[in-house]
Amino acid sequence: MIQNRMDFKLGVGLAVFCVFLLVYLIPKHVGPLNEADALMPTLVTGFILLLGLLLAVQAIRRPAEKQHGAESHSSGQGSRWYTIAFVVLIMAAYAWLLDITGFVFTSLGAMVALFMVFGVKRWLPILAISLGTLGGLYLCFDIMLGAPLPVGTLVETFLE
Amino acid sequence: MLETLAVAASQALTLTNFFGAALGIFLGSLLGAIPGLNGTMAIALLIPVTYTWSPLFAIAMLVGCWKGSVYGGSISAVLLNAPGTPEAAATALDGYPLTKQGKAGKALKMALYASVIGAIFSDGLLMVASPPIAALALMFGPAELAMLILFALVVVADTGAKSQLKGLISTALGMLLATVGLDPITTQQRFTFGSIDLDAGIGLLAMLIGLLVMSEVLVQMEEGWREAHAEAMVKSDDPNASRVTWPELKGCLGTIFRSSILGSFCGALPGVGSITAAFMGYDQARRLSKHPERFGKGELQGVAAPEAANNAVCGAGLIPLVTLGIPGALSAAVIMGAFMIHGLAPGPMLMVEHPETIYGLFMLLILSDFFMLIIPLPLMKLGQWVVAVPRAYLFPVILALCVIGAFGTHQNLFDVKVMVFFGVVGYLMKKWELSPAALLIAFILGPMAEVYLRQALKISGGDPSIFVTKPLAALFLALALGAIVWTLLRNRRSKKTA
Numbered sequence: 035m036i037q038n039r040m041d042f043k044l045g046v047g048l049a050v051f052c053v054f055l056l057v058y059l060i061p062k063h064v065g066p067l068n069e070a071d072a073l074m075p076t077l078v079t080g081f082i083l084l085l086g087l088l089l090a091v092q093a094i095r096r097p098a099e100k101q102h103g104a105e106s107h108s109s110g111q112g113s114r115w116y117t118i119a120f121v122v123l124i125m126a127a128y129a130w131l132l133d134i135t136g137f138v139f140t141s142l143g144a145m146v147a148l149f150m151v152f153g154v155k156r157w158l159p160i161l162a163i164s165l166g167t168l169g170g171l172y173l174c175f176d177i178m179l180g181a182p183l184p185v186g187t188l189v190e191t192f193l194e
Numbered sequence: 195m196l197e198t199l200a201v202a203a204s205q206a207l208t209l210t211n212f213f214g215a216a217l218g219i220f221l222g223s224l225l226g227a228i229p230g231l232n233g234t235m236a237i238a239l240l241i242p243v244t245y246t247w248s249p250l251f252a253i254a255m256l257v258g259c260w261k262g263s264v265y266g267g268s269i270s271a272v273l274l275n276a277p278g279t280p281e282a283a284a285t286a287l288d289g290y291p292l293t294k295q296g297k298a299g300k301a302l303k304m305a306l307y308a309s310v311i312g313a314i315f316s317d318g319l320l321m322v323a324s325p326p327i328a329a330l331a332l333m334f335g336p337a338e339l340a341m342l343i344l345f346a347l348v349v350v351a352d353t354g355a356k357s358q359l360k361g362l363i364s365t366a367l368g369m370l371l372a373t374v375g376l377d378p379i380t381t382q383q384r385f386t387f388g389s390i391d392l393d394a395g396i397g398l399l400a401m402l403i404g405l406l407v408m409s410e411v412l413v414q415m416e417e418g419w420r421e422a423h424a425e426a427m428v429k430s431d432d433p434n435a436s437r438v439t440w441p442e443l444k445g446c447l448g449t450i451f452r453s454s455i456l457g458s459f460c461g462a463l464p465g466v467g468s469i470t471a472a473f474m475g476y477d478q479a480r481r482l483s484k485h486p487e488r489f490g491k492g493e494l495q496g497v498a499a500p501e502a503a504n505n506a507v508c509g510a511g512l513i514p515l516v517t518l519g520i521p522g523a524l525s526a527a528v529i530m531g532a533f534m535i536h537g538l539a540p541g542p543m544l545m546v547e548h549p550e551t552i553y554g555l556f557m558l559l560i561l562s563d564f565f566m567l568i569i570p571l572p573l574m575k576l577g578q579w580v581v582a583v584p585r586a587y588l589f590p591v592i593l594a595l596c597v598i599g600a601f602g603t604h605q606n607l608f609d610v611k612v613m614v615f616f617g618v619v620g621y622l623m624k625k626w627e628l629s630p631a632a633l634l635i636a637f638i639l640g641p642m643a644e645v646y647l648r649q650a651l652k653i654s655g656g657d658p659s660i661f662v663t664k665p666l667a668a669l670f671l672a673l674a675l676g677a678i679v680w681t682l683l684r685n686r687r688s689k690k691t692a
Contacts, residue, residue, distance in 0.1 A: 044626050048363065064373075064384045071382045073651075074644040075373045082366045089359055118415055121593075122618055125408065128597055129610040141594055148590035159587065167591050171598050179246050181602050 038093040045090030052083035120151055136186025141168050198549045206554030207561075211251050215562035216569055218255035222262020223570040227270050228583055231592075232280065233263030235407045237528045239592070241399055241535065242599040249536035249551055254558040256532050260525050261313055261508050261562065264468065265570055268305040268501055273298055281468040281504040284476040288489060288496030295492050299436025302574045304494050305501040306567065307443060308450045312502035313563040315454035316461060316509030320516075321556045323462075324545065327517040331542035336649035337660045341670035343643040346520040348674045349464045350635045356627035358678070364623065368633035371396060372640025379648060391608040398531050400600040400609035401616045401637065405630040406528070408596050408613065409620025411589050416625075438494075446498040449479045453499045457506025464514055464522035468507040475503025509559060515540050516552060519642060524631040527638055534638075535603070541642070 036042045056067070056079055064072045128144040135143075145164040154160055175181045185193075218240075225236035237256050244252035267282030272289035285305060292301035334342065347369075351361035374385045375395030386392040453475035460471035479499035480489045489496045507523070514520045519541030521527035533540050538548055545552050600613035620630040650667075654660035662668045 040626065059385070063387065065382060070648060071377045071380055071384060073648065074640075075370060075384065078366050078369045078373070082363060082370065085359060085363045085366065089363065092359065115416075118412055118621075121412065121415065122614070125593060125597070125614045125617065129607070129614045132597070132601065132610060133607050137598070141598070144597075145590050145594050148593055149586070152586040152589055154586050154590075163587060163591060167594055171594070174243060175598065175602050179243065179602070181246065181605060183598065183601070184607065 036094050037097040040098065041093035042090050045086045045088070045093060048086030049083055049090065052079045052086060055079045056083070117151060121148065124148055124151070132184050132186070134186055134188050136189045137172075137183035138168060139186065139189070141171075199553055202550040202553035203557060205550055206250055206254075206557045211254055211554075211558055212561065212565075214247075214251040214255040215258045215558050216565045218258025218260075219262035219562055219565050219569045222259035222264075223266035223269070223573050224262075225259075226263030226266025226282075227573060228266075228588065231588070232267070232410075233260050234525050234528055235410060235592075236263050237525060237532070238399075238403050238406050239595050239599055241402075241528070241532050242602040244532065245535060245603050249533075249538055250554050250558065252536055253529070253532055253538075253555055254562065256529055257508070257512070257555075257559060258562045258565070260529065261309075261505060261566060262570065264504050264508060265306065265309045265501070265566065266573070268309070268497075269302060269570075269573060272301045272305065272497070281472045281500075281507075283469070284472040284500035284504075285497055287476065287500075288491070288493045291490070291492035292494070292497065296432070297435045297492070299574065300434070300438055300442075300494070301497050303436075303438045304442070304446065304497050306570060306574075307438060308446065308453070308498035308501040309505040310563055310566050311447075311450050312454040312457055312504070312506035313509060313566065314560065315451070315502075316458045316506040317556065317559045317563060318509075319458050319462075320509040320512055320559070323513055324517050324552075324556075327513065328542045328545040331518050332546070334542070334666065335664070336646040336653065337664045337667040338670065340643055340646035340650055341661055341667040341674065342518065343520065343639050343646065345670045345674040345677065346464045346514070346518075347636055347639060347643070348677045350522070351629075351632050360626075360628050361632050362678070364629040364632040365636040367628075368636025369640040369643070371401075371633070372637045373644070378641055378645050391606070395641075396637075397600075397604065397606070397609045397612050398638070399535065399603050400612040402528060402531055402634060403596050403600050404613040404616030404618075405620035405623075405634055406524075407592065408617025409624060409630060411592060412617065412621040413624050414585070415589075416621075442494055446495050449482075449495045449499050450502040452478055452482070453502035454506040457503035458510040460503070461507035461510030461522065462513045464520055467523045468504040468511075471507045472500035472504040475499040516544055517542060519544075519639075521635055521638065524634070527631070527635045530638055 056076065060067060060072055060075050060079065064075055066072060067076050124144055124147050128140055131140045131143075134140075142164055145167065146160055149160045149164070172183065175183050221240065222233060222236055225231045226233055237259050240256060240259055244255060247255075264281060267280075268285045268289065271282040271286035272293055275286050275290040289301045289305065292298065347365050348362070351365045352358060372395070374392055376382070376386075376393055377384055383393065456474050456478060457468070457471040460467065460474065476489075476496060476499050479495045480486050483489065483493070483495060485493070508525075511522050511526045512529070514522045515526050515530055515533075519530075519539070521530045521540075530540050533544075538544060538551065596613060596617070597610055600609045601607060603609070623630050623633065650660050651658065660667070661671055
C-alpha cells in the first residue's frame with residue numbers, strides 16, 4: 035500500500051511535530067502567532083508542515099530507491115544498532131560526568147570504553163593513545179590556549 | 195586602496211601568519227589523507243583551538259587546512275584507491291592505475307602541481323572579483339538581501355540530500371533551529387524553555403562538531419569500513435617514475451587551466467561544490483583529449499584535471515562568503531562559522547569594515563598556495579602508512595576531540611551536551627536521507643534572513659508586496675522559485691528515465 039514506509043513515517047512525524055509547534059510550542063514559548071517575534075518560527079513551521087505532508091503523499095506513491103551498493107571504503111561489516119547505542123551512551127555519560135569527575139578521569143574512562151567498543155583489545159595501545167591524547171589536549175587547551183579544562187567537582191572536593 | 199593594501203600586507207605578512215597557513219596545510223593534508231576523515235571534519239575540529247588566536251592567523255590556518263585536505267584526499271586515492279575525501283574519487287580513476295604501474299610518485303606530484311595551479315588561479319579570482327561584487331551588494335536593501343538568502347538557501351538545499359524535498363526540509367529545520375534564543379530585534383526569549391544556556395541560541399560550534407564529526411563516526415560504524423592496508427608499493431626501473439618531467443607538465447597545462455576555470459566557476463556558485471567540479475574537470479579532460487581511451491588506465495591528465503578543479507573550488511568558494519555572506523559549500527559554511535567566532539560578520543560590509551583583514555587574508559591565501567608545493571612532500575613518502583591508520587584507533591581519539599573541542603571554545607559544559615545531541619541528530623538525519631549540511635548552512639544564514647525579512651516588512655509597513663515590487667528582490671524570488679520547480683522537474687524526469 036505505502037511504497038516508502040520510512041519517508042511516510044518521516045513526513046507524518048514532521049507534520050505532527052509542526053502542528054504541535056503551531057498549537058502549543060510557539061504560542062507558549064515565543065508568543066502569539068501574529069506577533070513579529072513569532073513570524074519566522076511560524077512561517078518556517080508552516081513550510082515544514084507543507085513539505086512533511088508532501089513527503090508523506092510522495093511516499094505513498096513512490097517506492098524507495100534501491101541502494102547501488104556500498105561505497106568502496108564502506109564495504110566492511112557494519113556495527114549492530116546496540117553498539118552504536120552504546121557509543122552514544124558513552125558520549126552522553128562523558129558529557130554529563132565531565133563536570134563531576136573532571137577532564138582527566140572522564141576522558142580516560144570514556145576513551146578506554148570507546149576503544150573496547152571499537153574492538154581494540156590490546157591494553158598497551160589503548161593506554162598509550164588515551165594518555166597521549168589527554169596529554170596533547172591538556173597541553174593545547176590548558177597550557178597553550180589558557181582555556182582550562184574542567185577539574186570536576188568530585189576531584190576538587192577530594193583535593194581540598 | 196594602496197594604503198589599505200600596505201596596511202593589510204604589514205598585518206598579514208608576518209612569520210606567525212606564515213606559520214599558521216603552513217600549519218593548516220600540513221594538518222589538512224595529513225587529516226585529508228586518512229580515509230574516514232575529511233576537510234570539513236578537520237576544520238570543525240580545529241576551530242576550537244583557534245578561538246584565542248588573531249582572526250588572520252586562525253582563518254589563514256583553517257583555509258589552509260581546507261586546501262590541504264582537498265589535496266590530502268588524493269594521497270589515499272592514488273595510493274590505495276580509497277579516496278580520503280569524496281572529491282578525490284575522480285583522482286583515483288587514473289591515479290591508482292599509475293600506482294599499479296609503479297608511478298605513484300609521478301601521480302602524486304602531478305596532483306600536487308595541478309592543485310597548486312588551480313588554487314592560485316582561484317585565489318587570484320577571489321582577489322579580483324570580490325571587491326566589485328561586494329560594492330554591488332552594498333546597494334542591496336533588506337528586501338533584496340532577504341530574497342538573495344532565500345535563493346541561496348534553495349540552491350544549497352541540494353547539498354548532501356537524497357532529494358530536493360528532503361534538502362528543503364533540512365534547510366527549513368535549520369532555519370527553525372536558528373530561531374532558538376533571544377529574538378534578534380526585540381530580545382524576546384524564544385524556545386529557551388527557561389534555560390539561560392539557550393538565551394544566546396544553540397552554540398554554532400557545538401552543533402557543527404556534533405552534526406559533522408560525531409555523526410560521521412556513528413554513520414561509518416553502522417556502514418562498516420574496510421581498513422586500508424599499506425601494501426608494498428610497486429617499484430619501477432624508470433628513473434622518471436617518481437617525478438613529473440617538464441614535457442609531461444606542459445602537456446597537462448591546458449587541461450589544468452580549463453579545470454581551474456571550471457572549478458572556480460563551481461566554487462563561486464552556491465551548492466555546486468568540489469565533487470561536481472572534480473568530475474566535471476575529469477570529464478572535460480577526457481572529452482578534449484586526443485587519447486580518451488587512455489583515461490582510466492593511468493593517464494596523467496586524468497589526475498591533473500580533477501585535482502586542479504577541486505582545489506580551484508576553495509578560493510572561489512570564498513567569493514559568495516566574503517561578498518554576500520553566503521557560504522556556497524559546506525566547508526565554506528564551516529569557515530563562515532570561524533569568521534563569526536572571530537568577530538567578523540561575512541557579507542558586503544566585511545570589506546568596508548575590515549578591509550585590511552580581508553586583503554591580508556587574500557595575500558596569505560596566495561602565499562599558502564606556494565607552501566602547498568613543499569609541505570605535503572613528506573606525506574608522499576609516508577603516505578602509505580599515514581593512510582592506513584586503523585579507524586578503531588582513530589575514532590575514540592576523534593570522539594574525545596569532539597567533546598573537548600565543544601567545551602573548549604566557551605568553557606561551557608552545556609555545549610558538550612549540545613554536541614552529543616546534534617551528533618545523534620546528524621546520524622538520524624543521514625539515516626533518513628536528510629542533509630545535515632543543508633541544515634547547518636540554513637542555521638548560519640537563518641538569523642540574517644530573519645533580520646532582513648523583518649526590516650523589509652518594517653520599511654513597507656508590513657506589506658509583503660515589497661518583495662515583488664523591488665526589481666532585484668523580485669528577481670531573486672523568481673530565481674528561488676524557479677530553482678525549486680526546475681529541481682523538482684529534474685528529479686521527476688531522472689526517476690522516470692531510471
